[in-house]
Structures are given as structure tokens and as C-alpha cells.
Amino acid sequence: MNMNRKLSAAATLLSALTASNAMGQVSNWTNSAGGTWNVFGNWDAGIPMTTGQSAVFGLGSPYGVSISTISPTIDELHITNPDVTLVVVPGRTLGLAGATSTNNGLIDLNITGSSANSIIRIDNAHTMNGTGAIRLRTLGDNARIDGPGTLTNGAAHTIRGVGQINAPVTNNGLITGDISVSLSGNTLEIQSDVTNNAFMRAEATSILGLEGTTIDQTGGGSIVAADAGSVNVNNLGATILGGTVGTEGTGEFNIAGGGAATFDSVTSTGFIDVDPSGNLNITGAGLLNDGVIMLNRTGSSANSVLTFVDSGMLTGTGEVQMRTLDDNAQLNTAMGSTITQSASHTVRGVGDLNASFVNNGTVSADVSVSLSGNDLDLQTENKVNNSLMTAEVGSDLRIIAVAVDQLGGGSLVSNGGEIQLNDATIEGGTYFAPGGGVLRSDTGTQVLSGLTLNGPMIIDPSTVVLVDADGMTNNSIVELNQVGSSANSVVRFTASATLDGTGEYQMRTSVDNSQVNTDAEVVLTHGASHTIRGVGEINAMLVNDGEIRADVSVSVSGNILEIQTNDKINNNIMAADAGSNLDIDSVTIFQAGGEGLGGTLLANEGNIRLINAMIQGGQYLSVGGGQLNTSFGNSLLSGVTLNGPSFINASHNISVDGDGLVNNGVMQMNPQGSAANAELHFIDNTVLDGTGEIQMKTGFTNTQINTDPTFVMTHGVNHTIRGVGNINAALINNGTITADASVSVSGNILEIEGEDKTNAAVMSAAGGSILELTAMTLTQTGAGHLLADEGQVRFNGGATVVGGRIDAVGAGNAFVNGPTTFTDVTNNAPLVVDASDTLTISGDGMVNNGFVSVNPGQSAADGIIAFPADGFLNTAGGGEVRLEASLGNSQIDGPGTVTNGPGHTISGIGTIDTNFINGGSIEPGKDGIGTLNASGDVTFASFGSMNIEFGAANQSDRLAVTGTANLAGTLNVVPATGAMATLNFDYVVLTAGSVVGTFDTENIIIDGNLITRVIYEPTQVRIITRCIADTNLDGAVTAADFSAWVAAFNAGSDIADQNFDGNVSPADFSAWVANFNQGCP
Incomplete structure (x- = not known):
């Protein structure tokens, strides 16, 4: 022993002796060789056995003392010699009833690993100071510190080992589970409340068990599992107030099955494992997590649950890993409570996120941390997402029957996984798919409010997506019913809103299995850069500033896109692409005038079909083999410009109102040759203009151009009507009307009948064709004329032609086949007035x-x-x-x-x-x-x-x-x-x-x-x-003819002009003589 340590021990001993009055009777250990507590000779003032007595272990050399035959209860214990080891053997108890003890050495409990108990009992509040350690060396209750008093563990003092601490403790030093001092077991069980102002640990391969205890760390304490160590909460549970919970290396903080840990404003810096049937409850201000919290890392069907009991923050740089599907891994909040996750924190994995949750960090469905399943379910309580909610590769982020508020700028992100909506509401924010994946309307009805889609979305059969007044911005592809199901995929706008963006809706299954709808009186505005394409039904009341396309190329069933139910305004393009039909059914499409701004119906290799439809203004344009067809019933064209082929099929009618029709294409009427009628019907005073032509392809009444009573159609200068059938309309013809069997599939007669007409240009009959005028008046003004251009112009009963010309080319001719009237007509043609027929010439007559x-x-x-x-x-x-x-x-x-x-x-x-x-x-x-x-x-x-x-x-x-x-x-x-x-x-x-x-x-x-x-x-x-000389005209030339010549000469008669010079003169006498002499045959 060095001199400094000896001096220190001496000073401690002197201090203890000086304090003897305060401690009551003080007994100092006197045997430097050590020994047993119960030997009288080892003490200077007798054996300390009871309260009022204190024991002091000083001296300057190492030694050991055992409490082996008695169980003393004293006021205080002072081990001032750091080389002293006091052993409480199995079956013995050291009771401390005073206020303060000092331990600079070692106090060992149950050093034999016996099943008998070695105990330190704290009878009153008691502080253990010093630099030494209490070592609990046998598992369970075989080495323990009991109460009822509270033990204060001094700042430099340590309690370590295995066994139990059952006394309340205020820890200002170190309490550590430490197998290195154990003879049996590896767990130090904390079974009473602890105020931890310093350090509690589980050393390597050791367990610090928290069993039914509250650990108050508000003074700044920490609980740490060292590398390979473990802090365990068993089924008795534990509460930790404040401070830090941490791990080192592979150390773990485990909440066992059946156990419940409560963290109140705790900071976690390590690994926390919530086992199946385990619960981690967060109270107070929340949890600062710089580590990893795992929920159900074994894949058990029992539930691991993290619950915020109070509204609080989930902060830090760490993450919560939910590792087992469905309710086997849960993040919850108590009723009325909300979790707010900070920007640098992450929740990821699978399972159920039931919490009321404000996300400023990352929530991620991530199968890479999963042991079972690939779904992270956001459910039960609504969420606020101000940052990122993601679905990683192979993972599904399912939003079930809750609202996710992203108005703060949040994003849903597919990084190779799916985000699935199940009766969900998404408010604002953005959806991305930078790593692939999709946003899916999976089941039920979704509400999307102001969401921006920068990644693909699928609307599955039997699901509905509702869009409210905040609209939708779609910069990607939204697919409706991509599987061809007979169940319906529906997008419905519940308030007037805009569908904007640079993306497109792909409606992939026909009839009502793919629908875009609006609620009553709701108007959808379709943005200028957005496209809706495919098949199905657009029932919405719609203002189209973008493109709407019937497009079989994206269809898995059918080739018809039906524009129906509610009227539309088309300011841009509605198209039918190759092999596709755009059906406009029983609605009005406003394309110009007071409503529209100049839209286009585009037959882009496909067919636009009118079914009891009205088109107002704008144009129809054809590319390639595209066509405009009537498909059923009666349709109306109002101020439309036709720049492509169109068809009025049998049993169908197109009406034209006062805004007229400009036709720069070819309109075919009844091209099938049907016995049912195709009709072009003008219902107001109006103009048929353009550079195109109408081909009337079936004879008799099966092809008709009509006007309502009192109304007149004006036929434009550059337009042509040709073919066969009936023109009953009251019209002014400034263009060309031609009977032309070359475009006919049935018959060769174009009948001009019904209402009276004015012809200021040409009405003609081409080769093999007949232009018939029947029971009407044709007034020809200006250059107006009828032309038999290798064909026949025929006038049937009741026809009247006023003015103008009838011309013919080649074999062309005109034919009166019934009572006909010409008033001041010029006829330049071969004309037949047939038997039983009358041509009446009125006015000034006829120029023929x-x-x-x-x-x-x-x-x-x-x-x-x-x-x-x-x-x-x-x-x-x-x-x-x-x-x-x-x-x-x-x-x-x-x-x-x-x-x-x-x-x-x-x-x-x-x-x-x-x-x-x-x-x-x-x-x-x-x-x-x-x-x-x-x-x-x-x-x-x-x-x-x-x-x-x-x-x-x-x-x-x-x-x-x-x-x-x-x-x-x-x-x-x-x-x-x-x-x-x-x-x-x-x-x-x-x-x-x-x-x-x-x-x-x-x-x-x-x-x-x-x-x-x-x-x-x-x-x-x-x-x-x-x-010639027979001037008396008696049939013979005789002398009597001389007297007759003289009489004729005197009368100046032509008979006297015998030289035929036109004059009667004397020279004619000589001529008569010559003629007389010539004789008569």
C-alpha cells in the first residue's frame, strides 16, 4: 500500500471517530487480517448489532470481513479502507437504519452462488457514499438490496452485478448489471422505483432488468446497455421519466412480451426492441430518438406496440422500425393525442400506424426491415404529412380510412413500392415515384384534394376517387381499370375544380367500367397541358382546355370513349385516334361563340360518332382515315366547320341551326344504300358554306336535305351538293348542286322538290344522272342556270323555273315530264316536252x-x-x-x-x-x-x-x-x-x-x-x-304569153322580170323572147 492511500485511510478513520457522537456508538474494526463480523475481538467497542450502532472499517491494509452467523442492523456502515471487502453470506442480512454510510471498498452479496439470500436492507432513507461498490453476485433474490427505506447511491459509488434491487433508490452514481462479478445468472433486477440522476447500465452479456419500476431521470440520468448487454423490461413493466436510454455496440433495450415500458420525455440514443406482446408507451413531451426502436423483430403473430399516450414529439435522428405485418407491429396514440415526428426522424417498415400523426420527417413502408409482410398501414387516426411518406421497393404503404393532410408541403413517394388508398383522403401535397412504383386506389372511395401527381396512379375496379374544389394536378399517368374488369373505376369531381398538369388519364376499360364524372351542377376544368385518353365514359360537366382522346392503344377492353350525361365546353381538342370511336351521346359540345373559345373535334385515324348530340361552333378536323359519323338519332351542328369526311348514316338526322355549317370536307349521306332515311335538316335561316361537298348516296327519300317551314338555307359559292335523293329545302344556291350517279350506291335521280328555291349558280345533272325538279318554284338569278352535263334535267309535275338558263354539255338534255312552267327562261339545251305533259311559258316568253x-x-x-x-x-x-x-x-x-x-x-x-x-x-x-x-x-x-x-x-x-x-x-x-x-x-x-x-x-x-x-x-x-316564159301560167309557152308579159310588165309584176335582175325593165322583153325561144320541156 502506498503512503497516499495509508494517509487517506487514516484521515477517513479519524473522521469517523470524530463523528462518533453523531453516529451513536461506533465500533471500529481492528483486525487487519480480516475475519468475521460476529467476533468480539475484531472490534474496538464491541460487535455492532443494533440500531444506534455504526461500524467502521479502516486500518491501512487489505482484508476481508464476512457477515456469516448474524444479521446485524446498524445505523451506518463506513468502509473507509478501499482495500476492504465486506461479504454478506447467503442467509444473512445487513440492515442499515441510519442516514449515511460510506463505502470505499467492496460489499459482496452471496459470493457462493447459493440459493440462500444475501441481503442489504435499507430501513430508512439512507445514503451510500464513497468510491466503492456493492456487488450482487448471485441471481434472483439470492443477492438483493431491500427496502423499505430509500437508498441514495452516491456520485462515486457503484452497485453492480446480478440479483435484485428491491429498495427505492436515488442513484447519483452507477448501477450496473454486470455478469463479470456473477457466480450465477446475468440479470440485475430493478424492482423498485429509482431516481436516476447518473448512470444505470447493463454490461456486456449482462441484463439490467426493469421490473415494475419507475425510473425518474429528470435529473439527467441515463440507462445504457453496453456492447452485448441488455436492459430488459419484463411483464411487470417499467416507467422511465426523462433522461436518456441508450445502447453501445450491440447492446439492446428490450421490452419483453407482456411487458410495458413507459417513456416520459425520454431521449433514446440506442437500440430499443419491443418484443411481441410488448408495449412501449410515450408520455410527457414525447420521445427524442437518435437510435432504433424495433417493433416485433421476430415476425410473431403477437403484437408489438409503440403508443403515445400524450401528444408529444417524436424527434431525433433515429427511426422506428416496424418489422411484422398488420397489427403485429403498431404505432398508436391514445384518444385525443397526436405524435409529431421531427424532420430528421424516420418511421419505417410494416404493420399498422394507427396514431394521430404529424409527420415532418419520413414514414416509409419498407419490406427491407420486415420479417413478415410488406404493408405499412396508415389507419385509425388522421395524419398530417409535412414531409415524406414513402413506399420502398417491394413495399406497400396503405392509407386506410383516414385523411392525410399534406397542405404543409408533404409528399407521398413511391421508391419502387406502392402507395395504396383504401377509403382514404389526401389533402394537398405531392405524389412522386422517382424509383418506380405507383399510387393505387385499392379499395373503396378516396378523396384527393389539391394533390399533385408526379408519378403514376392506378384506380382499381370497384373504387372511386373523389376530387373536391381544390382539384388535382397530374403530371404523370392515372390509369382507370387497367385490368379490364366489369366492375367500375371512377374519378368523380364533387365540386367545381381544375384537373391540371402535363400528364394524362388513361381510361383502360370500356363502357361504365372507366368513368370521369362530376356531381350535379359541378364543372370540371380540364387544363391546357393535360390529356384524358382511352375508352369508357366521360360523364362530367366539363370545360376542356386540354386534350380528350378516344384511344384503343391504351385499352384492355373496347374501343369507345363515350362523351355523355352532361354538356361540355371544348376549347382545345377532343379526338378519336386510330381504331377508336369518340361517341358524343345526348350532350352539347360548345366549341365557339358565347361558351367555347374555338375547339376542335379531331378524327385522328378514328371515328367521331354523334348520338343525339349537339356541336356548337369550332371545327371538326380529320387526319388520315378519320371520320365524323352519325351513330344514332338526331344531332345538331351549330356554326361548326367540317374539315374532314363526315357521314350521315341511315335512320339518322343532322340538324343545322341559324349559325350555319361550313363544310370543307366530304359529307356522305346514307352511304349504305339503306331504305331508311338519312337527313340533313336546316331549322333556321342559315348558310351552308365551305369548299367541300355533300354526297347524297341513296335515291328517293332515303337521302334528304330539308328545311323547317318558313326558313331558308343559303348554299355557299364554293360548296357542292351532289348525288341522288331529295333536296326539299328552301334554299338559295350560290354554289353547285349536281345529280351525280357516280357517288350513288342506289339510284340516279336527285330530286329538287318541296320548298321553293333560288339558284344563283349551277344545278346540274352529270352523265347517267337525272336532276328532277318537282312541285316547286326555282327562281334563277344572276348567273343561275340548270346544266345537263351529260345527264338529264327533268321537270316533273308542278315545277316552275323563273329566269336563268338551261344549258347542256355533250349528251346532256332537259325533259319535261309533267306540268312545268318556265318564266323568262333561256334554254340552251336539247329539251323534250313529253306526251301528256305541258310546258307553260309565262312572263315575256322563252329564249330558246x-x-x-x-x-x-x-x-x-x-x-x-x-x-x-x-x-x-x-x-x-x-x-x-x-x-x-x-x-x-x-x-x-x-x-x-x-x-x-x-x-x-x-x-x-x-x-x-x-x-x-x-x-x-x-x-x-x-x-x-x-x-x-x-x-x-x-x-x-x-x-x-x-x-x-x-x-x-x-x-x-x-x-x-x-x-x-x-x-x-x-x-x-x-x-x-x-x-x-x-x-x-x-x-x-x-x-x-x-x-x-x-x-x-x-x-x-x-x-x-x-x-x-x-x-x-x-x-x-x-x-x-x-x-320561165309561161307568163300566163297556163302550163304551156304560147304567143298568149306575150300579152301576159306585157300585162305583167305594165303591172310591175315579178313575172315580167325575165332576166332575174330584180327589176322589171325593157331589158326583160329581150329576156322573155330568149326564154320563149328556148321552149318548154
Whole structure:
């Protein structure tokens, strides 16, 4: 022993002796060799046995003392010699009843490992000072410190080993479970309350057991499990108030099954294991965790539970690891309490997070720490997420029947795992998927309020996602019913809101199995950069500023996207992609005007189908083989521009209102050739404009263009209607209307009928086609004309044409097939007025530059051109009316007087059954010699003419006039084909009730010495052939003809003009003599 230690021991002994009065009777140990307590000779003042006595162990050398045969109870114990070891042997107790003891040496309890108990009993509050240690060396109650008094363990003093501390303790020094001093067992059991102001430990391979105790560490104490050591809370539980709980190396703080630890404002710096059926309760201000808390790390079906009893903070840099699925690992709060997790703390794993929870750190479903299952369930109480909630690879973060408030800027993150919503509410914040994974609507109904999706989302069958007034921003892909189930996946907006972002909804299963809806009176605004594509139903009341696409490429079932239930506003694009159908069913799409801003329906290789739909404004555009179709019922186009092919199918109707229709594509009507009707119906005064065409593809009433009564459709300058069927509409045609069998699948007739029409451009009949005008008035203005362009323009019963022209190209012709009226019409076409039909000419008459054939079939039924009032038949280019059938079977009828204008010809064998003025040409006969009848008076104008052909056997053309024939103008006489003038033939070319006057000019035949002479008689005009010198016209050339020449000369008669110089002069006498001398055949 060195000098310093000896001096210290001496000083301690002196101090103890000086304090003898305070301690009562003091007995000092005197045997430096050691010995037993109960030997009188070892003490200087007798054996200390009872209260009022104290024992002092001094001296300066090492020695040992055993309490082996007695169990003394003294006031105080002072081991001042650090080399002293006091042993309480099994079966013995050392009682301390005073206030203070000093131990600078060792006090050992049960050094033999006996099952008999070695005990230090604290009878009153007692402080153990000194630098020494009490060593409990045998397990269980075989080495223990008992009460009832409270033991204060001094700042430099240690209690270590195994066994039990049953006395209340205030620890200002060190209490440690330490197998290194154990003869039996490795656990130091703390079974009474402890105020720990310093250190409590479990050394390597040792256990510090907390059994039914409260450890008050508010003075700054700590409980530490050293490397390979363990602090255990058994089924009796323990409460730790404040201070620190920590571990070193592989040390652990274990809460055993059936045990419950309560931490009140504790700091944890190490590893805490909450075993199955174990509970860790947090009270006070919460828990500062810089370590790891594990819940159920064995995968047991029994539950490990961490519960915040009071609202508190879960802070620190550590984490809670929940390692077993479902309720086998739980993080809870008591009713009314909330956990607030700090920014640097993490909760991860699997199990149930039932707590009311404010997350400023990380909550992570993480199968990498799991022994059983891969789901972390956020349930029971609502959560606030201001930071991160994640699902790691292979893990599911399930949010079940709770709300997660992310308005503080929180994020849900898939790092390769799934976040599953089960009747969940997410308010605000963001969802990301940087490492893959998905956000899934797994079961029930979810509410997403102001959530931004930066990662994929799946809405499973039989689930509903509700979006409130805060809307949704989607920058990724949201899939509805990706498995093709017959159960429904639904997104429903419950308040007017915006669906924004750069992402897209993919509706993957048809009909109602994928739905985007709104509640009543709720409007969804679809953002400019967002897309909804796929199949299914969009029932929402919608303002579309983005893109909506029917797209079979994302479908697992069907190819139809149905736009239905509520009206929509389309300011951008609604499209049908390749192989897909966009069905607009029983709703209005506003694309322009007061509602829309100019949207587009885009048939992008797909079909847009109208089903009792209304499209207002905007445009339809086609790419590739895209089409706009009527699919069912009656649809309305209002101010729409069609820039692609469209179809009005059989049994369907498209109406157009006052805002009109611009068609720059091809609209096909009834392309199937069905017996059911396809109709384009104009329901207000409006315009059909554009550069396109309407193809009417099935005849009769099976293809119709109509207007409502009193309304007029104006057909634009650059637009075309062609094909077959019926145009019943009241219209003004500034474009082109063509009967065209080349686009027909049934029939070749385009019927212009119903309401009256105005034609300012062209209505035509193409080759093999018939343009029929029936029971209506066509008023032609400006350049308006009817054109038989290799086809036929046919006028049926009740047709009236006012003004304009009828033109023909190639084999084109016009045909009157029923009562028809022309008012001031110019005809430039071959025109047939058929048997039993009447063409009435009203107004000033008709300019006929074509060939008009009346009853060319020579039927017994009458073909008539009728003039109800005075009128003309004029021509600008050699027009002709031929009365093809005899007598009344071909007529020009009155009661008006008919004037045949200059250059115009009336020919044939029929009847002019009215008063007639001929300023043109009359040509009786048809394909040879014939008689033309006139039942009224006939007046020949000076500029008119009559052309007569003669043949053999006194046969010639004849004009048979019932009334008076007032002659003037020119008579032209020519031989019929193959005929020639012969001597003394006599032709009656005109008969009349009365013949007045003569022709002004007689173009007769001179053939050698033969000449035709015109003979005017009171009721007829004859043409005779005579020799030129036969001036008395008796059929022979004799001397009597000289007297006749003289008489003719004196009368100035043409007969006297024998040299045919147009004058009657003396020179004609010489010519007569020459002609006389020539003789007569």
C-alpha cells in the first residue's frame, strides 16, 4: 500500500471517530487480517448489532470481513479502507437504519452462488457514499438490496452485478448489471422505483432488468446497455421519466412480451426492441430518438406496440422500425393525442400506424426491415404529412380510412413500392415515384384534394376517387381499370375544380367500367397541358382546355370513349385516334361563340360518332382515315366547320341551326344504300358554306336535305351538293348542286322538290344522272342556270323555273315530264316536252337556243307548250321548237298570242293552237314532208320566214291556218332530199280561212328554163312549176304569153322580170323572147 492511500485511510478513520457522537456508538474494526463480523475481538467497542450502532472499517491494509452467523442492523456502515471487502453470506442480512454510510471498498452479496439470500436492507432513507461498490453476485433474490427505506447511491459509488434491487433508490452514481462479478445468472433486477440522476447500465452479456419500476431521470440520468448487454423490461413493466436510454455496440433495450415500458420525455440514443406482446408507451413531451426502436423483430403473430399516450414529439435522428405485418407491429396514440415526428426522424417498415400523426420527417413502408409482410398501414387516426411518406421497393404503404393532410408541403413517394388508398383522403401535397412504383386506389372511395401527381396512379375496379374544389394536378399517368374488369373505376369531381398538369388519364376499360364524372351542377376544368385518353365514359360537366382522346392503344377492353350525361365546353381538342370511336351521346359540345373559345373535334385515324348530340361552333378536323359519323338519332351542328369526311348514316338526322355549317370536307349521306332515311335538316335561316361537298348516296327519300317551314338555307359559292335523293329545302344556291350517279350506291335521280328555291349558280345533272325538279318554284338569278352535263334535267309535275338558263354539255338534255312552267327562261339545251305533259311559258316568253322536241314519241297523248299570256320564243343562236306529233298531239297552246322571234324556228307536224306571230322561221314538216297546223290567226312579220320543202306527186310542206294568214316576210322554197323541180307541179303550201297579203320575198327555184311561182289565193297559197316564159301560167309557152308579159310588165309584176335582175325593165322583153325561144320541156 502506498503512503497516499495509508494517509487517506487514516484521515477517513479519524473522521469517523470524530463523528462518533453523531453516529451513536461506533465500533471500529481492528483486525487487519480480516475475519468475521460476529467476533468480539475484531472490534474496538464491541460487535455492532443494533440500531444506534455504526461500524467502521479502516486500518491501512487489505482484508476481508464476512457477515456469516448474524444479521446485524446498524445505523451506518463506513468502509473507509478501499482495500476492504465486506461479504454478506447467503442467509444473512445487513440492515442499515441510519442516514449515511460510506463505502470505499467492496460489499459482496452471496459470493457462493447459493440459493440462500444475501441481503442489504435499507430501513430508512439512507445514503451510500464513497468510491466503492456493492456487488450482487448471485441471481434472483439470492443477492438483493431491500427496502423499505430509500437508498441514495452516491456520485462515486457503484452497485453492480446480478440479483435484485428491491429498495427505492436515488442513484447519483452507477448501477450496473454486470455478469463479470456473477457466480450465477446475468440479470440485475430493478424492482423498485429509482431516481436516476447518473448512470444505470447493463454490461456486456449482462441484463439490467426493469421490473415494475419507475425510473425518474429528470435529473439527467441515463440507462445504457453496453456492447452485448441488455436492459430488459419484463411483464411487470417499467416507467422511465426523462433522461436518456441508450445502447453501445450491440447492446439492446428490450421490452419483453407482456411487458410495458413507459417513456416520459425520454431521449433514446440506442437500440430499443419491443418484443411481441410488448408495449412501449410515450408520455410527457414525447420521445427524442437518435437510435432504433424495433417493433416485433421476430415476425410473431403477437403484437408489438409503440403508443403515445400524450401528444408529444417524436424527434431525433433515429427511426422506428416496424418489422411484422398488420397489427403485429403498431404505432398508436391514445384518444385525443397526436405524435409529431421531427424532420430528421424516420418511421419505417410494416404493420399498422394507427396514431394521430404529424409527420415532418419520413414514414416509409419498407419490406427491407420486415420479417413478415410488406404493408405499412396508415389507419385509425388522421395524419398530417409535412414531409415524406414513402413506399420502398417491394413495399406497400396503405392509407386506410383516414385523411392525410399534406397542405404543409408533404409528399407521398413511391421508391419502387406502392402507395395504396383504401377509403382514404389526401389533402394537398405531392405524389412522386422517382424509383418506380405507383399510387393505387385499392379499395373503396378516396378523396384527393389539391394533390399533385408526379408519378403514376392506378384506380382499381370497384373504387372511386373523389376530387373536391381544390382539384388535382397530374403530371404523370392515372390509369382507370387497367385490368379490364366489369366492375367500375371512377374519378368523380364533387365540386367545381381544375384537373391540371402535363400528364394524362388513361381510361383502360370500356363502357361504365372507366368513368370521369362530376356531381350535379359541378364543372370540371380540364387544363391546357393535360390529356384524358382511352375508352369508357366521360360523364362530367366539363370545360376542356386540354386534350380528350378516344384511344384503343391504351385499352384492355373496347374501343369507345363515350362523351355523355352532361354538356361540355371544348376549347382545345377532343379526338378519336386510330381504331377508336369518340361517341358524343345526348350532350352539347360548345366549341365557339358565347361558351367555347374555338375547339376542335379531331378524327385522328378514328371515328367521331354523334348520338343525339349537339356541336356548337369550332371545327371538326380529320387526319388520315378519320371520320365524323352519325351513330344514332338526331344531332345538331351549330356554326361548326367540317374539315374532314363526315357521314350521315341511315335512320339518322343532322340538324343545322341559324349559325350555319361550313363544310370543307366530304359529307356522305346514307352511304349504305339503306331504305331508311338519312337527313340533313336546316331549322333556321342559315348558310351552308365551305369548299367541300355533300354526297347524297341513296335515291328517293332515303337521302334528304330539308328545311323547317318558313326558313331558308343559303348554299355557299364554293360548296357542292351532289348525288341522288331529295333536296326539299328552301334554299338559295350560290354554289353547285349536281345529280351525280357516280357517288350513288342506289339510284340516279336527285330530286329538287318541296320548298321553293333560288339558284344563283349551277344545278346540274352529270352523265347517267337525272336532276328532277318537282312541285316547286326555282327562281334563277344572276348567273343561275340548270346544266345537263351529260345527264338529264327533268321537270316533273308542278315545277316552275323563273329566269336563268338551261344549258347542256355533250349528251346532256332537259325533259319535261309533267306540268312545268318556265318564266323568262333561256334554254340552251336539247329539251323534250313529253306526251301528256305541258310546258307553260309565262312572263315575256322563252329564249330558246336549243332544240325543243314536243312529243317526240308521237304519242296519242298531247305534248304541249302553253302560253297563258302573250309571249315570245326568241333565240340568240338558232333555237328550234319541233312539234313532233300530228295535229293536237304536239301543240303550242294559248290563250296568249305567241311570237316566234327572229332566228327562232318552229317546225314539225303539230298544232299552234293560238294566235301566232312569226318573226322567226316556220318549217312545217318533220323528217320530210309534213303539215304544221295553226288554229288561230297567223301573222308573218317582215323579218320572219317560212321554209317549204317539196317533193314528188305534188307533195310539199304546208302551214294549215284555221284563221287568217297575214302574209309578209320571206317564203323559202327548197326541194326535199332527193326531189327536183318538174314542169307543171302544183303545191299547196298554206291554207287559211283567209289569206291576206303576200310574202315580201319569195326565194324560189330556177332550174334551167323552169321556175317555181307563188300563187296567192283567198284561202291558200300555192307553189307551181312553170317554164320561165309561161307568163300566163297556163302550163304551156304560147304567143298568149306575150300579152301576159306585157300585162305583167305594165303591172310591175315579178313575172315580167325575165332576166332575174330584180327589176322589171325593157331589158326583160329581150329576156322573155330568149326564154320563149328556148321552149318548154
